[in-house]
Amino acid sequence: MEKRVVFRSAWLPYALLAPQIAVTIVFFFWPAAQAFWYSFQIQDAFGINKEFVGLRNFADLIHDSNYLASFQTTAIFSLLVAGSGIAISLALAAMADRVLRGALAYKTLLIWPYAVAPAVAGVLWAFLFAPSIGIVTYVIKKAGYNWDWVLQGDQAMLLVVMAATWKQISYNFLFFLAGLQSIPRSLVEAAAIDGAGPARRFWTIVFPLLSPTTFFLLVVNIVYAFFDTFGVIDSTTQGGPAGATQILVYKVYYDGVKAGDLGGSSAQSVILMLIVIALTVAQFRFIERKVQY
């Protein structure tokens, strides 16, 4: 789609674009290019000598069992966050779509976690589940289970998944609710007249019609789990115990900032960029399909 009526000026459009393009070049393209460049170098601990080593940083990563473990951790983490977030929000949205009374109040009470910073969400959940003073820990211990996410890897994972999912439920809920409300009532009514009960109607009519929304949310949630959950991890487990919650983004940060391994961290950055590009392409192909649909 293009405008028929346009203005003419030799310099004005460039002047209008200049601020955006300047910020883009200085803070996006230049650093990205540098990350690319560093990824082919090895730097000594003092940052004085740099040596060009070709693809060695990448080769090292492929053979680094920690890095491969981090990949696996990220995959598990993002699938758990996306899966549970989508399931819970869909259930809540389906209920909210049914009720007439109090719908707005429910919506208001469900959307506020979106506003909580991931790092703050981490602090809230870590406090609830704190090994010695947490109120939920108290209940779990009363029930006879041992709970200490500071030492147990799978419990640490559970904690960060809960905190990350909690924050994302609002977002999923709003999109599911909008999706549910755009489904033509006549289809659901026709099925009801044919004798289909509520559960049958949901699985054979509503759920398939929601599939574009579900797919979209799947991609968005995976992107969220990959990148935006850095704050959750850093304010709770910091990747521990023993790397059990060290997702890829956290490892880039840890290796680059804390451990000072510029080349290795940059190589990881380049790999992450490729992952984001793949996810973005997936998202946009979906949008194109939605237009036809």
Place this chain on the structure above:
Amino acid sequence: MVENRPWLTVVSHAVLIAGIAVIAFPLYVTFVASTLTLDQILQVPMPLVPGDRLWENYSKALTAGASGAAAAPVGRMMLNSLVMAVAIALGKIAISLIASFAIVYFRFPLRNFFFWMIFVTLMLPVEVRIIPTYKVVSDLGMLNSYVGLTLPLIASATATFLFRQFFLTIPEELAEASRIDGAGPMRFFFDVVLPLSKTSMAALFVIQFIYGWNQYLWPLLVTTDESMYTVVIGIKRMILGGDALTEWNVVMATAMLALLPPAAVVVLMQKWFVKGLVETEK
């Protein structure tokens, strides 16, 4: 409502209320903890009814911060967060508005190239270019400054898209009429486009304010000076190793202070928030 099934309606309400209760529970416990003394929190289990230390804890957080190595008043941090959130929101809106105006209302060489350049930034989140971006900002002498906190984050592909989509729906007749009346492009921009864009700008402001307020990784890197911490960073720095060493009552008061402003924005500007959320994802 397709048919009347009273039981199902009851179940729906029950599920929603249970969901809301579970979702609100962490917030409630945080609030209760922020009204207790440290001793009350450390006795297991902590009480689940609010105590009487609300005023003491909050005023201590605001003016002094938690005692310990990294004590800094949260009042100052909230100001930093506010400056950062507002500057990022307004900055994104301003530069994206004029950029998309140029892309929609002008034909010029390299137009598509610039458009794609902005588009590609979607694929380069801060998290994947941490160290080089930090180096650029450090070389420019922007560490520990508001400019360093905000400027690198104000480029926005989503805002540019949003405005572009919106401008494309403005009727051609308006531009035509302005041209016949002899108005130049900037006159048209200020008198027609800007007033029409108000609701889109409001929706975007809500989303970007929350985005700016909740930034974590970037302020963590560029602020080393306590007077430049944002409140989200401040909380993290207050938590010391070990449950017993941390002054949880003050930390929880700070957590409430960190989440109330963006939560208030979402709840009070709900209509714009939902509009912004849905439109930025189009």
